Amino acid sequence: MSHTFDPTILREYDIRGVIGETLEADDARAIGRSFGSMLRRAGGSTVAVGYDGRVSSPMLEHALVEGLAASGCNVVRIGMGATPMLYFAEASSEQVDGGIQITGSHNPPNYNGFKMVFQGRPFFGRDIQDLGAVSAAGDWMDGTGSIADLDILDTYVTRMLAALDGIDGEALAGMKIGWDAGNGAAGPALEKLVARLPGEHHLLFTEVDGHFPNHHPDPTVEANLADLKALVAGKNLDFGVAFDGDGDRIGAIDGEGRVIWGDQLLMIYAEDLLGRLPNATIIADVKASRALFDHVEKHGGSPVMWKTGHSLIKSKMKETGSPLAGEMSGHVFFADTYYGFDDALYAGLRLMAASARLGKSVTQLRSDMPQMINTPEMRFQVDESRKFAAIDEVKQRLGSGADGVEVNDTDGVRVTTPDGWWLLRASNTQDVLVARAEGDSEKAVERLMAQIDEQLALSGLERGESAGH
Structure with missing residues (x-):
């Protein structure tokens, strides 16, 4: 037995295709067989699996889990949730050796795909091509792995709340914030998170719906922030936070409805972090504003310009020991008191934390930036x-x-x-x-x-x- 993929789905950072055209259940099963075989040969045995809110995700998840178990891997199913929740399951447990999230991210509803972590590092580029070769050759290991379900939502939410440890409670209690989950997979975690936060919070579109009935879940496109802008203006909120379809990219606006782009968010995070970790290396991609690199230097940090792509940035962080990195696309990575993966829910809390610690509103922080x-x-x-x-x-x-x-x-x-x-x-x-x-x-x-x-x-x-x- 072997399986050949449509070549268009084996991409640089993930595997992604159109359901019923380039991506089907058989592909998911083969990904499980191949990834599982590669992991076992590298000495691993347990894989966490999660999926987003797309209509096709449960079908792909079922087939993927079958393939992993047939390769002899034990599978921990964490169910429907944001991609960072899957990353958390992989990073926080010594028993888990790899992770796969089924997600179409911010692509149209008929797309879906797989983001993978292999023994604590991103699985991309060459790895994905190797997976294709293993599958085409049918070079699979056989076995009967166990399959277990694990509900980690509450543990994940509790861990994120640590972002607010040691911060003046009064400053946080005075905040008024709008949140837009865009009917994406971050909705359930967002509801649980906000229920435990100080301050006043207003939520939009937390119901998971793979048809995305309200607006497309890509917060880097300003038109998709219209509902959030209306909420912030109508309720006179301090700022607003929006998520992409699988919760690993953040979008934000200030109290005046101005977009805070990825590099501008990084300016705020960097200023906050450098107050506690002077001389830290902070990484941004080549699309970022010169204002960001200048800002990092001004606050005593060491800026590094690196290649675009969340897998490439994560790898560079490991290499340099950087505690903070980000991209224009809204992927932000915190490795100071977190795990170094991109988590937009956590990034939302860090925006609250930065505003409180720096003693300035998000609107003020945005206004202080040079007008490029x-x-x-x-x-x-x-x-x-x-x-x-x-x-x-x-x-x-x-x-x-x-x-x-x-x-x-x-x-x-x-x-x-x-x-x-x-x-x-x-x-x-x-x-x-x-x-x-x-x-x-x-x-x-x-x-x-x-x-x-x-x-x-x-x-x-x-x-x-x-x-x-």
């Missing part, structure tokens, strides 16, 4: 065979930069000039190039965009229609 002018992330279709080649051509043309211009090739090309910066990188997950620019003025941004367009033209490309996510 930046473009949204522009994504445009480029033929798969050209996307990395084009970036290499740009790198060669620019070399190491000229007077006053700095070229960073950590992930694509990021060019820094005296009045701003621009970025051009190839997406790891789609046939698109991603561009972004930020400057001190509208004029600077126009000039930087012209530089991007010039480089694209020299490679026979143009910034065409923006591609969706």
